[in-house]
Amino acid sequence: MPELSLLLVKPDAIKAHHATAILNRVRRLGLKVERTRSILLTEEQAHSLYEVHRGQPFFVDLIRFMTSAPCLAAIVSGNNALSRLATLCGHNNPQEAEEGTLRRLYGIDRMQNAVHSSAADRAQGEISLIFTEATS
Numbered sequence: 001m002p003e004l005s006l007l008l009v010k011p012d013a014i015k016a017h018h019a020t021a022i023l024n025r026v027r028r029l030g031l032k033v034e035r036t037r038s039i040l041l042t043e044e045q046a047h048s049l050y051e052v053h054r055g056q057p058f059f060v061d062l063i064r065f066m067t068s069a070p071c072l073a074a075i076v077s078g079n080n081a082l083s084r085l086a087t088l089c090g091h092n093n094p095q096e097a098e099e100g101t102l103r104r105l106y107g108i109d110r111m112q113n114a115v116h117s118s119a120a121d122r123a124q125g126e127i128s129l130i131f132t133e134a135t136s
Contacts (some may be wrong), residue, residue, distance in 0.1 A: 001034075002077045002078050002079055002081065002084050003011060003064060003077065003078065003079070003080065003082050003126060004034070004075055004076070004077050004081065004123060004125070005016075005075075005076045005077075005081045005082050005083040005085050005118045005123050005127075006016050006073065006074070006075065006116075006118045006123060006126040006127045006130060007022075007026065007074045007075075007076050007115060007116070007117050007118075008071045008072070008073050008074075008075070008115060008116040008117075008130075009022050009023075009048075009071060009072040009073075009074075009114065009115055010066065010071055010112065010113070010114055010115060011065065011066070011068055011069035011070065011071060011112075011114060012053075012107075012108055012112035012113075012114060013036070013071065013114040013115065013121075014069065014070060014104050015069065015072065016106065018106045018114065020037060021106075022102055022114065022115060023072075023074065024108055025088065025102060026074070026076055026088065027073065029078075029084060029085075029086075029088055030075060030078060031077065031078040031081055031084060031085065031123065032077045032078055033074050033076055034074075034075040034076065035074065035075045035131060036073065036074045036075075037073050037130070038070050038071070038072055038073075038128070039070060039071055039072075039073050039130060040067070040069070040070045040071075041066050041067050042067065043063060043067055045065045045091065045129055045130070046062075046066040046067050047063060048125075048126075048129055049066070049116065049126060049129065050062055050063065050066070051126070052119075054124050058110075058111065061111065062111055065111055065112065073130045073131070075131060076117075082117075082118065082119075082120045082123060083120075085117045085118075085121075086117055087101075088101060088102055089101060089102050089103055089115050089117045090102060090103040090104055091103060092110055092113055093107075093109075093110050093113070094106075094107030094108065094109065094110075094114075098123045101117075102114055102116055103115065115119070126133055
């Protein structure tokens with residue numbers, strides 16, 4: 001059964017014009033991009049997306065960065081989409097990411113690392129947070 005994941009192309013990758021290349025890599029992996037939308041995250045949305053990092057020294061800067069400019073949000077589907085997308089994204093630190101991963105190719109540092117993809121236990125909530133009838 002196909003899984004769904006949220007993929008965010010972060011502000012750094014949008015500014016560097018990498019969104020199309022990133023989505024093309026997702027498609028070449030055999031995953032389907034179901035829906036996309038440009039979104040300027042609210043502080044509340046960013047807090048919800050990055051709740052797992054609350055209390056970390058970088059949390060405030062991360063929220064500020066993620067709300068500083070638009071992101072491109074995508075619902076991605078496919079067999080094992082969550083793990084396949086996570087592998088494609090790579091390690092959070094672009095310098096530690098495997099060759100050919102999105103973060104290695106397009107990331108700058110741990111915060112400006114081009115993409116966010118959902119953890120398995122958070123995917124549905126993150127999709128609902130970004131793709132609601134009121135905001136679609």
